Amino acid sequence: MASFVQLVVSGLATGAIYALIAVGFTLLWQTSQTINFAQGEFVMLPAFFILASMNLGAPFWLAALIGIALSILVLGLLFKLVIVDPMLKHGVLPLVISTIALSLFLKESAKDFYSSQAQPFPALVPSTDVHVFGAVVSTQSLAVLAVAIATVVALHLLLNKTRLGRCMQATAQNPTLARILGIPVRRMVLYTFLINGALVAIASILISPIYLAKFTNGETLGMAAFLAAIIGGFNQVRGAILGGVILGVLDNLSAAYISSQYRGAFPLLILIAVILLRPQGLLGRIEERTV
Amino acid sequence: MLRSGLYVSLVAAALGVASPAFAQSTPTSVYIPAILELSGPGAVSGTNFRDGMLLAIDEINAKGGILGRKIDTPLLDTQSDASISRAQVQKVLDNKPYVILGPVFSGSVLVDMALTQKAEIPEIVGGEAAAITQKNNPYVFRTSFGQQFSMPKIANYIRDGIKAKTVAVLWVNNDFGKGGRDNFIKEMASRNIKVVADVSTESGQADFSADVVKIKAANADAIFVYTNEEESARFLREAKKQGIKSPLIGETTLLGQKVIDLAEGAADGVRGHVGLTVDAPNPAVKEFAERFKKRFNYVCDHNGIKGYLAVYFIKYVTEKMGKFDSKAFAQTAHGLTITPKQEPGILMEATWDQNGDIDRESFLGEVVNGKQKIVETLPKLGK
Incomplete structure (x- = not known):
């Protein structure tokens, strides 16, 4: 029983991080039909922004804020302006290929400009243990879980309880109608990219103490988040969250x-089962396309 | 623009300057390409090997090269992928190299070595999987211990030092880990030590909580950990978190300073066998480590030493022969012993056997207060 609790808590912590990354996937897909295959590298990069800031003398909390700000700027704004906007008009496939190229570029750049070696990354809280039903649960796992849940709740409140969030949802559901209703669709799409920039930075802060900061981290994370999004439902934020949690716990x-x-x-067996039995994902909705 | 570019290419081709073969054809240099893991998951190992190698090449070239010819070493990236590695080897073989350096990943070496054997070109590799030197290939050589040399030393330590009757094994599921695990289990069986848990992990694995739960449940007298460096650090953190009490025993990939730094305190108390280490109680190794750190601004790991020794190995064998002859190189190198007196760059006396395996002194180490401490020097197996 103790081992089981330990494995579930640890799996939930990892799964919650997958969920954050997967949520970013779904947001970009829903608002701009962007399938971002560089999403894993987007999580890898902010850790290096933070480490570089710390090397320049910034304390961890300030470096983390700088990392989030840089992530929003580079992985949100610049990504949209430099890659998505010019490529999307040529269709989804060229954009997908561009994001694959971007993932390689980011990975090799992190290696060349920082280091090929894994770097220790500061944890949010000191490493102490809590005993729950005889199981040893680390405070780091609990802190990761708490921050991830808080982030998801904040995102949920933004999307469902604010005017801005409802405009973003309207944009995602029917951009043409949203435009007719006077919603600034382009700006709403931009906001989702900025939110994705923030989400990947938070995920990076949470995962890097466990994974260690390394240029190859994106490979595993990107794949895990992609699977989570498909299992949960690519067109539903709550589906991505469920998919991430399932993957993390199942793995352990x-x-x-x-x-x-x-x-x-x-995870691949689950993916196959979902595709066969419920292609829209566990919580996804069926999308009909016409020709 | 296109046309002028074409003219330049044609003129260059006519002069032969566009081909790497040009380097070999000039009497002032010798073509020794390096095929290494410069990107992808093996980049840490590959870049260490590369930097050790470059340090040795620069030292040798500064003193006039080998038999008056400068070493010309283009770097080719395997991207840590065995099939790309094989393609790179095929590419350099077309230019008739004298010797090939690398790769480091055992999986890549195992698919490359048939090509170099067929071309009769010696290959000095960084891979440690036992299988590499068990295929009767006279053209493959190592500068580090193969697992069949390191595992008996570890097994003796577990039996005599730890006095363990049961052991749990955690290994990484790649050619390196599988080879080590197979040799280790064989050595345990020959010493009547029971393996009570046999846990495989994945290369690049981040979460070790499930693996540590399994290992802990086995309640073994000792735990043998055979994973790559970063995974070792992650395992050690999780083992500390779950309060593992049994002694953790490993090889260089568990006791290296990089692992100790990444594990952040969780490595204290870890013990094991170290084949190559910059902490070796040997002045020549320490001087090398200082030169490496000064040049590249980081602490060299065992792969850096492998790369450095590989170049000096080539230098010594070639100077002993007095000529550049790839086939004769392989014949001369088998059964050869090189002492630091004969070639200071070899750092420690080393012997290459008929399979291309190396034998030399090694060390038992322990991590104390975040530093690797060598507690015993083990003699060559052949002594």
């Missing part, structure tokens, strides 16, 4: 109780 439980050698296969 399958490795402990079934096989650690085949742990990588279990």
Whole structure:
């Protein structure tokens, strides 16, 4: 029982981070049909912004704020202006290829400009343990979980309880009608890119103490978040959250109780099952396309 | 513009300057390409090997090169991918290299070595998987221990030093980890030590909570950890978090300073066998480590030492032969012993056997207060 609790809490913490990244995926898809294959690298990069700021003498809290600001600017605003806007008019496929190229560029740039070696990254809270039902749960896991939940709740409130959020939702659901109703669609789309910039920076702050800051981190994270988004439902924020949590917990439980050698296969089995039985994802809605 | 570019290319091709073969054809240089993991997951190992190698090349070239010819070493990236590595080897073989340096990943070496054997070109590799030197390939050489040399030393330590009757094994599921795990389990069986847990992990794995739960439940007298450096650090953090009490034993990839730094205190108390380390109680190794740090501004790991030794190994063998002959190189190098007196760049006395494996002194280390401390020097296995 103690082991089970330990595995679930640890899985929830990792899954919550996957969820944050997956939410960014779904936001960009819903508002601008952007499938961002550089999303993993978007999570890798802010850790280096933060480490670089700390190397210049900034304390961790200030470096984290600088990292989030730079992430919003570079991975939100610049990404949209320099890559998405020029490429999207040529269709989804050229944009997808551009994001794949961007992921390679970001990965190799982080390696060349910072280091190929993994770097220790400061944790949000000191490493102490809490005993729950005989299980040892680290305060770091609990802090990760708390911050991730707080971020998701804040995003939920923004999208559902504010005028801005409702305008963004209207843009996502029917941009033409939103435009007729006077909603500044282009600006709403821009906001989702900025939100994605903030989300990946928060995910980076949470995951880097566990993964260590390294230029290759995006490969695993991007794939995990992509799977989470598809399993949960690519067109629903709450689906992405569920998908992330399922992946994190499943990974731990399958490795402990079934096989650690085949742990990588279990998420793919779930993905196949979802595609076969519920193609829109667990919480997604069916989208009809006409020709 | 296009046309003028074409003319330049044609003129260059006519003069032969566009081809790497040009480097080989000039009597002033010798073509020794390096095929390394310069990007992708193996970049840390590859860049360390590269930097150690470059330090040695610059030192040798500054003193006039090998037999009066400067070493010309273009760097080719495998992207940590075995198939790309094979393509790069094929590419350089077309230019008739004298010797090839790298790669470091055992998986890449295992797919490359048939090509170099067929071309009769020696390959000095960084891979440590036992299988590399068990394929009767006379053209492959190592500058670090193969697992069949390091595992008996670790097994002896677990039996005599720890006095363990049961052991748990955690290993990384790649050619390096699988080879190490297979050799380790064989050595345990021959010493009547029972393996009570056998846990495989993935390369690049970040979350070790499930693995540590399994290892902890096995309640072994000792835990043997055989993963790559970053995974080792992540495992150590999780092991500390879950309060693992059994001794953690490993190889260079568990006791290296990089692992200790990344584990941030969780590595204290870890023990094991270290084949190559800049902390070795050896003045020549320490001087090398200082030169490396001064030049590249980071602390060299065992792969950096491998790269450095590889170049001096080539230099010594070539000077002993008095000529550049790839086939004769392989014949001369087998059974050869090089002492620091004969070639200071070799740092420690080393012997290459008929399979291309190296034998030399190694060390037992322990992590104390965030530093690797060498507690015992182990003699060559052949002594």
